[in-house]
Amino acid sequence: MSIYDFEATLENGETYSLDRYKGQPLIIVNTATKCGLAPQFEQLEELYKTYKNQGLVVLGFPSDQFKQELENGQEAAEACRLTYGVTFPMHQLCRVNGKEALPLFSYLKEETGGTLGSAIKWNFTKFLVNQQGEVVQRYAPQTNPLKMTADIDALLAAN
Known part of the structure; x- marks a missing residue:
């Protein structure tokens, strides 16, 4: 099993397979x-x-699991675009923990269950x-995303 075996649903309701990103590094984040x-x-x-020009x-994935999100994925994505200038793909509201968790997040947690x-x-x-669909690192919520730069550079250099 790999990340490519999962589907996701964009904010506009379009469901797609993550295999569309084969060969590209990904950052997946609950927002x-x-x-x-x-x-x-x-x-x-x-x-x-x-x-992004190198494939990243x-x-x-907006989630109201911690009671800090808007009504739905479309509202969340619009707020991200207007407030923060987000242009990367945003998805529908999902759960990240529990029995109703999006299968993708269950897999991500399983792959990084360590520390x-x-x-x-x-x-x-x-x-x-x-780029092979393997989860290589999990970062804590407080970790500034820019601290991921060295790991991203290493992935891109290895390809």
Whole structure:
């Protein structure tokens, strides 16, 4: 099993297979527009703009699991665009923990269950996925996305 075995649904309702991103590094992040960490959208967008021509894609998954998100994915994505200038793909509202968790997040947690444990503790938990669809790193919510730069550079250099 790999990341490419999962589907996701964009904010506009379009469901697609993550295999559309084969050969590209990914940052997958659970987001919340009303969270104190929401300014991380700016750093995530900066990473996206810096590396998108080299194939990096940032995928934002709004979640109200921690009670800090708007009514639905479309409202969340619009707030991200207007407030933080987000241009990377945003998805429909999802759950990241529990029985109703989006299967993609269950997989991400399973693949990185080590030192950070399996449950996603807060918004802006970030997962770095390599060009082969393997989860290579999990970053804590408080980790500034720009601290991922060295790991992204290493992935791009290895390809």
